[in-house]
Amino acid sequence: MGAYSPIGSSPALTLGQYASMVPKDQPPVVGMIGGGQLSRMTAEAATALGIGFRVLAERPDDPAAQVVRDTRIGSHLDADAVLEFATGCDVITFDHEQVPAKILERLIERGISVRPGPSALLHAQDKAHMRAALTALGVPCPAWSTCSRVEEVASFGDEHGWPVVLKATRGGYDGKGVWVVSDIAGATRALATGQGRGTEWLVEEHIAFARELSAQVARSPQGQAVAYPVVQTRQMNGICAEVIAPAPSLSDEHAVRAQEMALRIAGDLGVVGMLAVELFDTGDELFVNELAMRPHNSGHWTIEGAVTSQFENHLRAVLDLPLGDPRARAPHAVMVNILGGDVDDLYSAYRHVFARDPELKVHLYGKAVRPGRKVGHVTLLGDDADDLLARGRHAADYFTGNIDE
Amino acid sequence: MGAYSPIGSSPALTLGQYASMVPKDQPPVVGMIGGGQLSRMTAEAATALGIGFRVLAERPDDPAAQVVRDTRIGSHLDADAVLEFATGCDVITFDHEQVPAKILERLIERGISVRPGPSALLHAQDKAHMRAALTALGVPCPAWSTCSRVEEVASFGDEHGWPVVLKATRGGYDGKGVWVVSDIAGATRALATGQGRGTEWLVEEHIAFARELSAQVARSPQGQAVAYPVVQTRQMNGICAEVIAPAPSLSDEHAVRAQEMALRIAGDLGVVGMLAVELFDTGDELFVNELAMRPHNSGHWTIEGAVTSQFENHLRAVLDLPLGDPRARAPHAVMVNILGGDVDDLYSAYRHVFARDPELKVHLYGKAVRPGRKVGHVTLLGDDADDLLARGRHAADYFTGNIDE
Numbered sequence: 001m002g003a004y005s006p007i008g009s010s011p012a013l014t015l016g017q018y019a020s021m022v023p024k025d026q027p028p029v030v031g032m033i034g035g036g037q038l039s040r041m042t043a044e045a046a047t048a049l050g051i052g053f054r055v056l057a058e059r060p061d062d063p064a065a066q067v068v069r070d071t072r073i074g075s076h077l078d079a080d081a082v083l084e085f086a087t088g089c090d091v092i093t094f095d096h097e098q099v100p101a102k103i104l105e106r107l108i109e110r111g112i113s114v115r116p117g118p119s120a121l122l123h124a125q126d127k128a129h130m131r132a133a134l135t136a137l138g139v140p141c142p143a144w145s146t147c148s149r150v151e152e153v154a155s156f157g158d159e160h161g162w163p164v165v166l167k168a169t170r171g172g173y174d175g176k177g178v179w180v181v182s183d184i185a186g187a188t189r190a191l192a193t194g195q196g197r198g199t200e201w202l203v204e205e206h207i208a209f210a211r212e213l214s215a216q217v218a219r220s221p222q223g224q225a226v227a228y229p230v231v232q233t234r235q236m237n238g239i240c241a242e243v244i245a246p247a248p249s250l251s252d253e254h255a256v257r258a259q260e261m262a263l264r265i266a267g268d269l270g271v272v273g274m275l276a277v278e279l280f281d282t283g284d285e286l287f288v289n290e291l292a293m294r295p296h297n298s299g300h301w302t303i304e305g306a307v308t309s310q311f312e313n314h315l316r317a318v319l320d321l322p323l324g325d326p327r328a329r330a331p332h333a334v335m336v337n338i339l340g341g342d343v344d345d346l347y348s349a350y351r352h353v354f355a356r357d358p359e360l361k362v363h364l365y366g367k368a369v370r371p372g373r374k375v376g377h378v379t380l381l382g383d384d385a386d387d388l389l390a391r392g393r394h395a396a397d398y399f400t401g402n403i404d405e
Numbered sequence: 406m407g408a409y410s411p412i413g414s415s416p417a418l419t420l421g422q423y424a425s426m427v428p429k430d431q432p433p434v435v436g437m438i439g440g441g442q443l444s445r446m447t448a449e450a451a452t453a454l455g456i457g458f459r460v461l462a463e464r465p466d467d468p469a470a471q472v473v474r475d476t477r478i479g480s481h482l483d484a485d486a487v488l489e490f491a492t493g494c495d496v497i498t499f500d501h502e503q504v505p506a507k508i509l510e511r512l513i514e515r516g517i518s519v520r521p522g523p524s525a526l527l528h529a530q531d532k533a534h535m536r537a538a539l540t541a542l543g544v545p546c547p548a549w550s551t552c553s554r555v556e557e558v559a560s561f562g563d564e565h566g567w568p569v570v571l572k573a574t575r576g577g578y579d580g581k582g583v584w585v586v587s588d589i590a591g592a593t594r595a596l597a598t599g600q601g602r603g604t605e606w607l608v609e610e611h612i613a614f615a616r617e618l619s620a621q622v623a624r625s626p627q628g629q630a631v632a633y634p635v636v637q638t639r640q641m642n643g644i645c646a647e648v649i650a651p652a653p654s655l656s657d658e659h660a661v662r663a664q665e666m667a668l669r670i671a672g673d674l675g676v677v678g679m680l681a682v683e684l685f686d687t688g689d690e691l692f693v694n695e696l697a698m699r700p701h702n703s704g705h706w707t708i709e710g711a712v713t714s715q716f717e718n719h720l721r722a723v724l725d726l727p728l729g730d731p732r733a734r735a736p737h738a739v740m741v742n743i744l745g746g747d748v749d750d751l752y753s754a755y756r757h758v759f760a761r762d763p764e765l766k767v768h769l770y771g772k773a774v775r776p777g778r779k780v781g782h783v784t785l786l787g788d789d790a791d792d793l794l795a796r797g798r799h800a801a802d803y804f805t806g807n808i809d810e
Contacts, residue, residue, distance in 0.1 A: 048767070049768075364454060
């Protein structure tokens with residue numbers, strides 16, 4: 001028998017065998033679930049790399065859906081929609097951590113790569129699972145316990161001191177699902193918000209931090225990892241408002257400790273792609289607050305400010321390509337989020353902010369303005385962090401409509 | 406009569422009057438004619454700025470068409486297709502200079518902004534028109550004349566010396582339509598290539614240049630302009646192969662002269678958007694070779710290497726927004742084009758080039774590989790231009806398939 005097999009003479013090929021026989025001149029397709037600004041900015045990196053990029057968005061006017069050619073509309077909670085979306089993708093990754101593990105397991109059963117995988121992702125989906133894993137690893141965390149009744153909160157508070165932090169273990173983001181409570185009455189009110197919804201709770205020691213930091217790393221399936229400079233973040237109402245890179249006056253010892261912690265967490269939890277470790281810095285010690293397994297608001301400065309952006313390195317990691325240099329391109333970078341205010345027409349601010357500051361970099365996400373909603377960010381690079389911060393705040397305020405000049 | 410006018414009581418509104426009355430919370434839409442890599446890279450800048458971006462591409466697999474959500478398919482030579490494309494755009498601009506002036510005039514008649522406008526664009530479409538205009542401005546050019554017969558070429562060569570350069574006045578790009586001829590026989594062969602196609606010719610003095618430079622400026626309709634650092638370009642077979650920014654060892658005097666020349670040309674010809682002025686540098690003098698009124702290959706280094714990329718400043722210019730800072734972010738930047746070779750699967754090179762050089766920035770355009778075709782480029786920033794050039798050449802060669810290690 002020659003190279004040509006008559007029909008029926010050989011067993012049917014599996015999909016994998018077939019795929020390996022097809023000449024593959026096309027670059028791989030990364031499918032990103034979620035159509036938010038993280039997908040939108042990842043799309044820019046995918047365009048530059050010349051890879052295929054597909055987005056599953058809930059609505060046609062989602063930030064990424066407005067710009068990505070290969071956008072599919074559907075819910076990340078709909079197993080069939082996700083499976084249909086993923087078919088033809090070489091790897092699936094995420095704009096958010098809200099895709100149920102069961103759906104991801106189905107993709108894996110069909111032979112589709114999911115990065116990060118569901119067992120890693122669970123640590124970013126379930127705060128109790130995350131705390132248990134980090135505690136087992138010996139990573140410094142606030143004292144914590146799961147709880148369901150106000151009596152448990154009270155006894156935790158009596159042991160570790162008030163106030164305490166109550167967190168819904170699942171579904172929270174941008175400060176939603178997080179309460180700082182000072183007494184039993186506050187705890188009662190917080191727990192009541194989850195009533196009837198089967199919410200599970202975590203109670204945590206309230207760390208009197210001097211500031212918050214974020215340590216970002218990228219990790220590939222084969223285990224290569226790179227650590228970005230550790231940055232300082234400032235939260236307002238639970239939303240990331242400002243990032244200064246690198247974190248001012250952070251000792252080398254603490255910077256290395258934060259990076260090592262993030263690298264270790266990424267390795268031990270099997271993270272693939274970007275990992276952000278949000279940290280409390282008390283001055284003396286660093287405690288892990290949260291994990292995010294995707295590009296993160298604390299890394300937006302890397303678009304202009306690092307040799308390789310977090311979006312490009314996320315793609316390189318999930319494609320198992322060698323990672324790019326995470327180092328900063330300038331002594332300092334500052335990112336300030338643009339929050340929605342009273343002005344619906346963000347574009348109209350360009351005339352002022354661009355004329356005032358020709359170095360300003362602006363990213364608008366195409367979102368409708370709602371008060372307090374993240375609708376964009378500005379970035380500045382330079383030698384003087386205080387100057388950059390003042391200029392970034394002015395520009396962000398101008399977009400919001402808080403105009404003082 | 407109150408604010409509300411009953412139907413029929415007032416004259417019909419013009420489209421412009423109507424548009425000014427509609428609440429305008431949506432950002433403007435820039436329409437770019439042509440779906441090549443320049444559109445593709447402009448799309449990345451448009452996404453960041455949060456403006457609308459529409460592309461008219463000839464084929465669904467054109468570089469920009471693969472990635473831009475709002476892609477329309479049609480020919481730039483089809484007046485109806487262009488008009489339909491432009492309707493709903495706030496301003497029309499270009500990936501190439503091949504749209505006939507007649508079609509653009511029709512858009513302007515309909516009240517659609519075209520930037521650069523057809524009378525400016527004509528200088529980039531017709532080399533004889535360009536030479537006449539630059540000569541009238543007193544800008545240094547090679548000696549030149551229009552010609553149609555070989556006798557005219559011969560007498561030009563006898564007067565100015567051989568070899569001479571023969572150029573089709575229209576339709577040439579990347580060295581197509583350009584011949585360096587050393588004698589009457591060569592001139593005869595060159596002119597024969599245009600036979601029966603109504604080609605008009607320009608004959609020019611062959612400048613014995615030491616190197617080629619490019620001076621890029623952005624100019625807005627209200628006349629604001631910024632000048633990028635002057636770069637050195639190296640052409641191979643009429644195609645831009647390498648760019649070094651800034652041009653090594655260029656005297657301040659010559660750098661300023663080149664920038665002033667480009668600013669003056671942009672102003673006097675009424676250019677809006679990016680203008681690239683390609684120059685011959687003889688060591689003593691600078692002569693204008695070509696003009697391009699769009700983002701240009703000699704400015705690809707600005708994506709990572711300048712505070713504001715040429716793509717962003719092109720958009721800001723055509724939208725009449727204040728222009729961004731054109732200064733370099735590093736002492737040196739090097740760009741090397743990736744030309745098609747024997748390897749169809751460009752993606753497969755990533756494993757090698759990224760592992761070898763974590764600082765390497767790669768842009769692949771999504772084009773099918775054909776020998777000699779521009780399919781991407783690499784950029785490196787740093788302190789040592791020779792080192793950057795060696796690394797950039799290695800990476801570009803590896804993509805092409807010229808692998809020596």
